[in-house]
Amino acid sequence: EVQLAESGGGWVQAGGSLRLSCAASGYTFDTDEDAIAWFRQAPGKEREGVAWISREDGTTGYADFVKDRFTITADNAKNTVYLQMTSLKPEDTAVYYCAQAPTKVIRPAWGLLADYYTTWGQGTQVTVSA
Numbered sequence: 830e831v832q833l834a835e836s837g838g839g840w841v842q843a844g845g846s847l848r849l850s851c852a853a854s855g856y857t858f859d860t861d862e863d864a865i866a867w868f869r870q871a872p873g874k875e876r877e878g879v880a881w882i883s884r885e886d887g888t889t890g891y892a893d894f895v896k897d898r899f900t901i902t903a904d905n906a907k908n909t910v911y912l913q914m915t916s917l918k919p920e921d922t923a924v925y926y927c928a929q930a931p932t933k934v935i936r937p938a939w940g941l942l943a944d945y946y947t948t949w950g951q952g953t954q955v956t957v958s959a
Contacts, residue, residue: 830855831853831854831855831929831948832853832854832855832948833851833852833853833927833928833929833948833949833950834851834852834854834950834951835849835850835851835925835926835927835950835951835952835953836849836850836852836953837849837850837953838924838925838953838954838955839954839955839956840956840957840958841917841955841956841957841958842957842958842959843917843918843919843957843958843959844916844917845917845957846913846914846915846916846917847914847917847955848911848912848913848914849867849911849912849914849925849927849953849955850909850910850911851865851867851909851910851911851912851927851950852907852908852909853865853908853909853910853929854908862884862885862931862932862933863883863884863929863930863931863932863933864881864882864883864884864929864930864932864933864934864940864945864946865881865882865884865901865903865910865927865928865929865930866878866879866880866881866882866927866928866929866930866940866941866945866946867879867880867881867901867910867912867925867926867927867928868925868926868927868928868943869921869923869924869925869926869955870923870924870926870952871922871923871924874923876926876943877892877941878892878940878941878942878943879891879892879895879899879912879925879941880892880895880899880900880901880912881901881934881940881941882901882902882903882910883933883934883940884903884933885933886933888933888934889901890934890937890940890941892941894920895914895921898914898915898916898917899912899913899914899915900912900913901913910927912925912927914955917955917957918957919957919958919959920957921955921957922955922956922957923954923955924952924953924954924955925952925953925954925955926949926950926951926952927949927950928943928946928947928948928949928950929946929947929948929949930945930946930947931947
C-alpha cells in the first residue's frame with residue numbers, strides 16, 4: 830500500500846520561498862511506473878492541480894499560475910518528491926496535498942486532474958502574507 834506524507838508548509842511574506850516535501854512509502858520511485866502530483870485547496874474553493882512528475886520518463890507539467898515560479902523534483906533514494914516554491918503570492922495560500930497515480934501521465938492535461946490520482950496525503954498549510 831502506498832502512503833504519502835507532506836511537510837514543509839508554513840508562513841512566508843509575499844516574494845518569499847518555501848519547499849514542500851512528499852515522503853512516500855510502500856514503493857520506490859525508480860521501480861514503479863507512476864506519477865506524483867501536488868494539488869492545493871483554499872477555503873471555499875475547488876481543489877486545483879499545481880504540478881506533476883512522471884517517473885518513467887521524468888516529464889513534468891505545471892499549472893499556468895505557477896509556471897516559472899514552482900519546480901517539482903523527485904529524489905529516488907529518499908522516496909521523496911519536492912515542490913520548490915519561489916516568488917510566492919498571497920493567492921498561493923492554501924492547503925497543499927501530494928498525490929500518486931499508478932501510471933505515468935500520458936496526456937499532460939491528465940496530470941492536473943484529481944480523478945487521475947488514487948492515493949493522497951493529509952496536506953500541509955501554506956500561508957503567504959502581503
